[in-house]
Amino acid sequence: MLVCRNGRSDxxxxxxxLAAGRSVTVTVRDGVIAQIEARGSSEAVLAPAFVDPxxxxxxxxxxxxxxxxxxxxxxxxxGYCAILAMPNTDPVVDSATVLASLQExxxxxxxxxxxFMASISKGLEGEELTELGELGDAGAAAFTDxxxxxxSAALLRRALQYAELTGRPLALHCEEPTLSRAGHMRxxxxxxxxxxxxxxxxxxxxxxxxxxxLAAHEERPLHLMHLSAGASVEAxxxxxxxxxxxxxxxxxxxxxxxxxAIRSLxxxxxxxxxxxxxxxxxxxxxxxxxxxxxxxxxxxxxxxREEKDVPFEAAPFGVTGLETSFAALYTYLVEPGxxxxxxxxxxxxxxxxxxxxxxxxxxxVGARANLVLLDLEEEWTVREExxxxxxxxxxxxxxxxRGRVLQTVADGRLVYG
Amino acid sequence: MPEPxxxxxxxxxxxxxxxxxxxxxxxxxxxxxxxxxxxxxxLAGRLVITLFYxxxxxxxxxxxxxxxxxxxxxxxxxxxxxxxxxxxxLKDTVLTLAAYEPAAIVVRxxxxxxxxxxxxxxxxxxxxxxxxxxxxxxQALLDLYTIQRAFGRFDGLxxxxxxxxxxxxxxxxxxxxxxxxxxxxxxxxxxxxxxxSLEALGCERSSEISAIESADVVYVLRMQRERILAxxxxxxxxxxxxxxxxxxxxxxxxxxxxxxxxxxxxxxxLDSRVADSKDSLxxxxxxSGLVVRMAVLHDLLAPGVRTGEIAVVA
Numbered sequence: 001m002l003v004c005r006n007g008r009s010d011x012x013x014x015x016x017x018l019a020a021g022r023s024v025t026v027t028v029r030d031g032v033i034a035q036i037e038a039r040g041s042s043e044a045v046l047a048p049a050f051v052d053p054x055x056x057x058x059x060x061x062x063x064x065x066x067x068x069x070x071x072x073x074x075x076x077x078x079g080y081c082a083i084l085a086m087p088n089t090d091p092v093v094d095s096a097t098v099l100a101s102l103q104e105x106x107x108x109x110x111x112x113x114x115x116f117m118a119s120i121s122k123g124l125e126g127e128e129l130t131e132l133g134e135l136g137d138a139g140a141a142a143f144t145d146x147x148x149x150x151x152s153a154a155l156l157r158r159a160l161q162y163a164e165l166t167g168r169p170l171a172l173h174c175e176e177p178t179l180s181r182a183g184h185m186r187x188x189x190x191x192x193x194x195x196x197x198x199x200x201x202x203x204x205x206x207x208x209x210x211x212x213x214l215a216a217h218e219e220r221p222l223h224l225m226h227l228s229a230g231a232s233v234e235a236x237x238x239x240x241x242x243x244x245x246x247x248x249x250x251x252x253x254x255x256x257x258x259x260x261a262i263r264s265l266x267x268x269x270x271x272x273x274x275x276x277x278x279x280x281x282x283x284x285x286x287x288x289x290x291x292x293x294x295x296x297x298x299x300x301x302x303x304x305r306e307e308k309d310v311p312f313e314a315a316p317f318g319v320t321g322l323e324t325s326f327a328a329l330y331t332y333l334v335e336p337g338x339x340x341x342x343x344x345x346x347x348x349x350x351x352x353x354x355x356x357x358x359x360x361x362x363x364x365v366g367a368r369a370n371l372v373l374l375d376l377e378e379e380w381t382v383r384e385e386x387x388x389x390x391x392x393x394x395x396x397x398x399x400x401x402r403g404r405v406l407q408t409v410a411d412g413r414l415v416y417g
Numbered sequence: 418m419p420e421p422x423x424x425x426x427x428x429x430x431x432x433x434x435x436x437x438x439x440x441x442x443x444x445x446x447x448x449x450x451x452x453x454x455x456x457x458x459x460l461a462g463r464l465v466i467t468l469f470y471x472x473x474x475x476x477x478x479x480x481x482x483x484x485x486x487x488x489x490x491x492x493x494x495x496x497x498x499x500x501x502x503x504x505x506x507l508k509d510t511v512l513t514l515a516a517y518e519p520a521a522i523v524v525r526x527x528x529x530x531x532x533x534x535x536x537x538x539x540x541x542x543x544x545x546x547x548x549x550x551x552x553x554x555x556q557a558l559l560d561l562y563t564i565q566r567a568f569g570r571f572d573g574l575x576x577x578x579x580x581x582x583x584x585x586x587x588x589x590x591x592x593x594x595x596x597x598x599x600x601x602x603x604x605x606x607x608x609x610x611x612x613x614s615l616e617a618l619g620c621e622r623s624s625e626i627s628a629i630e631s632a633d634v635v636y637v638l639r640m641q642r643e644r645i646l647a648x649x650x651x652x653x654x655x656x657x658x659x660x661x662x663x664x665x666x667x668x669x670x671x672x673x674x675x676x677x678x679x680x681x682x683x684x685x686x687l688d689s690r691v692a693d694s695k696d697s698l699x700x701x702x703x704x705s706g707l708v709v710r711m712a713v714l715h716d717l718l719a720p721g722v723r724t725g726e727i728a729v730v731a
Contacts, residue, residue, distance in 0.1 A: 184529070187614055188614065188617065189614075189617030190617075191614070192614050192615050192617040192618055193428070193589065193593075193617065193618060194529060194551055195529060195549060195550035195551035195552070195584075195585075195586060195589050196529050196549075196550070196551070197550075198614065263428075264533075265529070265530035265533045267530070306506065306508075309506075309508050309534070310506065310507065310508070310528075310534065311507065311526060311528035311529060311530035311531035311533070311534050311548070311549075312528070312529055312530030312533070313528035313529040313530055313531075313549055314528045314530075314531075
């Protein structure tokens with residue numbers, strides 16, 4: 001279901017050390033890892049490339065903000081070998097026709113493989129199911145109404161039942177809209193001070209509880225997107241322990257920032273779900289470490305400059321993330337010792353691949369070459385001019401990070417570096 | 418050129434900043450001489466723009482008059498009838514106005530964070546005259562000034578703030594300002610409009626109107642009708658609000674001072690007899706608005722210039 005480009009595959013050699021420390025030289029022939037030799041002098045880390053299960057490519061409809069070409073170039077620069085794109089476009093990816101046209105464009109313009117999710121409900125309106133069967137046959141990577149919750153419990157239940165036809169998971173944005181309505185940031189001490197409408201953690205966790213109960217009842221898998229509340233993680237742990245096939249993702253910004261940051265009123269700190277309190281953020285980091293949350297997802301959400309250059313309260317939700325995710329998490333989680341490098345690499349690659357039934361990028365002879373080479377020493381400053389994304393609504397603009405992607409090999413081709 | 422100084426939020430101020438502004442206001446105030454504030458040449462030749470995206474009587478009028486009393490040129494822009502009606506963004510409006518090189522832009526806007534955008538987009542000193550439900554710092558300063566004139570002190574003073582604290586920029590700024598100068602604050606109102614989450618502001622809270630009894634000052638907030646509209650469900654009806662939380666003579670002790678930021682809904686949050694009583698400081702608040710806004714403009718645009726050293730314009 002990943003759309004790949006049938007490019008010419010040159011022979012490639014990459015030299016680095018494994019996260020465990022051993023130096024290696026890897027030879028890629030015809031897109032496949034042909035040889036791994038125990039030699040080399042490079043200090044850079046060579047690892048399976050990353051998989052991002054949550055990207056907004058804004059195509060069709062907002063090509064001024066991102067295209068498949070620019071979004072996949074940004075992903076390649078971030079060390080990704082595959083991404084999954086969200087269907088909340090204009091038109092919505094709710095028919096096999098729209099899906100096929102995107103797959104065709106991705107084959108032509110995509111620098112790395114792209115999987116397209118289709119919507120659960122027609123037009124994301126939460127009323128009628130899309131043709132999940134046909135969309136599944138046409139290669140939909142998964143189903144989601146992302147950007148919106150599936151408000152109707154009955155519709156979600158039918159979708160869980162019917163998606164059995166497709167073998168593809170449902171990915172859910174969990175938000176009880178009557179609790180989060182008029183919310184611009186997480187409800188708490190900071191929202192009380194700033195007077196911004198509060199989006200309580202409860203709005204996420206009550207929906208997580210409901211969705212997990214439905215998945216348990218239907219014995220169907222479920223993927224929870226961009227978790228932001230400690231109570232959601234606790235519900236997920238309980239469900240997993242009870243045998244529910246539930247997976248989850250968390251974004252770099254929810255792992256690094258807290259609602260305290262919003263005191264600056266920078267519109268690039270506004271996203272949905274909103275930044276959590278410090279105690280919830282600690283729960284998210286621990287869940288990523290333990291594996292309760294197995295995936296890092298950027299929720300890369302490009303917005304035009306004019307849309308974000310407005311007062312905080314008037315700004316749309318969403319921040320970019322493809323080009324900064326590894327460096328941000330290396331700087332803020334690995335360097336301070338909150339999680340290990342090995343764990344981070346796993347949660348950015350195999351974790352998301354497994355959650356969506358995609359081939360896991362592997363560093364082994366015979367595997368398709370999906371590799372990333374990382375310089376852990378390099379300090380660099382995040383600058384708007386250097387983004388490959390068409391948008392620059394990054395929460396990291398102007399900040400200094402450590403750890404940089406040097407090269408990315410996706411589906412056997414050198415796509416960055 | 419040095420970075421311009423702004424007044425965006427009380428949270429940016431320390432106690433000495435507040436005391437300096439209040440002291441400047443005292444120096445400018447002619448009330449002890451039975452006069453309105455004298456006209457000073459401080460800002461002669463400089464431009465102060467008031468940019469209001471929400472309706473306002475006292476705030477816009479007092480800023481304009483304050484700037485004029487400091488001999489500034491003034492320009493007043495209202496969103497209605499300006500290019501905002503043609504869809505011009507706040508940023509472009511500010512860039513346009515910045516071309517006239519104003520010394521200060523005073524901005525009121527319905528969205529939290531708007532004055533920060535104005536500060537980023539112009540080289541002028543920016544004064545927040547109200548951004549959504551966030552801040553209204555000059556209101557808090559003029560309220561402090563009014564309280565100081567009435568009581569001569571802040572330490573140990575007890576202020577009860579009554580009403581829709583959740584949506585009130587006046588309350589948010591005032592709570593911070595009273596905290597800075599050492600007064601105690603109790604928030605009183607319906608549990609939906611004074612929710613537990615507001616305990617983070619460091620105040621006592623109560624849903625019983627009897628909690629105002631021990632206060633030296635009862636500060637009454639405007640009850641906005643949209644909180645009562647069908648579907649909002651903050652309070653079931655205006656009638657129930659008034660019955661439970663309306664500030665009436667029966668609920669006050671003699672000598673308790675009453676304040677209101679205006680505009681008042683007489684008979685809703687505040688009984689007319691209270692509003693017009695000798696213990697009402699409402700008119701003094703309006704008067705304080707002028708000198709305090711003069712003091713703020715003076716403090717931002719002519720820092721270090723002592724008011725006593727300025728010759729009064731004849």
